[in-house]
Amino acid sequence: MIKELKMDSRAIAELVLHLGRIASGEGLVEGLTAVQWAVLRYFARANRFSRTPSAFAAFHGTTRGTASQTIKNLETQGYLTRMRSEADRRSVRLVLTDKARGILANDPFESLVRAADSLPPSVQGHFANALQRMLGQVAWERGKPPFGTCASCKHLEGDGASREGQTPYACGFSSEPLLLEELDGVCINFVQGKPMTVKGPVAGAAPR
Amino acid sequence: MIKELKMDSRAIAELVLHLGRIASGEGLVEGLTAVQWAVLRYFARANRFSRTPSAFAAFHGTTRGTASQTIKNLETQGYLTRMRSEADRRSVRLVLTDKARGILANDPFESLVRAADSLPPSVQGHFANALQRMLGQVAWERGKPPFGTCASCKHLEGDGASREGQTPYACGFSSEPLLLEELDGVCINFVQGKPMTVKGPVAGAAPR
């Protein structure tokens, strides 16, 4: 029945929303709000090109002003340290303190990770794939950067073979070499690389 | 690699969160905030046992006080109408106005529905199942009702055969008959009934 399929896609969308809210949007755990947890989580996962207030604002779908406030708050609580960028004197880099890294083990979000981990391993890959595809489509519709890791990014260069005086990988967007450990950091400049057959226009033509 | 599987479950959790936020947590569309959209969406989907301030508070993972404020706000804006319950004089039933039903077509959440709808139909069912299972686990860990529809609820009684003077279905929890159209409404009293075994691709076909 056509109606059934339509119901399924709506159910999927509702469950994604509900799941995200229940997992993260709840109560003060360790005295932090949902958004504050999101900030710490983000700076723990973002690669070195993306640990800025603006990048977090884009990731979280809020304004730079709001992001600035929340970050300042966490800074005075001793969870973040700020450093001015040498390359761009306007820019600011934020780094988690040990206090922040310690508290992240109690992130309520971890219950969602456990739930995902209890899925049959054979479907986890497909599941992650499908979600990344949905994210690409939604982000494109809303004119937002999709975020993602180097692993499937268009800008990733290199085959993993370490040659003389070179790192095995590099980022074609920033023209910077990449260490192996950096490949799974989340990046604001992510562009879907491997086909993944996304419906609709892909890169470059986001609606304004 | 073992590390890859662990990465996948974390990636799934991150994507669920990110997707939900990008799809709903953004900007003022039609002058409504993300939470206000959530309220309208909830009362559009909740069954007649669940259209109360308390049920919404439980669904949204907030307190009754906060829910009360937001609902009052939407009421004065003409999106909701309130009625006292006859059965329980403490309780309040909320109903969407035509204004609310009209505006719901512009719900930013619909972009997420479209994204889910563009997934291969063959995986949508499994996908919805997996998400419902994850929700069950997370909700249980956090001590929250999971919410769900009659279709897979333990309390659903009846086989769809309409007998004399009876509706084809009934709810064993509330001891109330259920109309066919009511079966896909979201309920706060939902308890997972059928196991919902998620079928994956054949074991062994998975990358090691």
Added chain:
DNA sequence: AGATTATAGTATCTATTCGAAACTAATGTC
């Protein structure tokens, strides 16, 4: 029956988050 306890909902307080706008400083472009 009466006393106690639990539940549904509201009102009030303070803190946080939000979007918008105005602003500074550094960078880019022509």
Added chain:
DNA sequence: GACATTAGTTTCGAATAGATACTATAATCT
């Protein structure tokens, strides 16, 4: 050099958050 762009902050008013105290009704227990 003039101009626009970008990164980040600050300020404002509104909305949301959790916590607490409160009223009214319902359920439970003698």
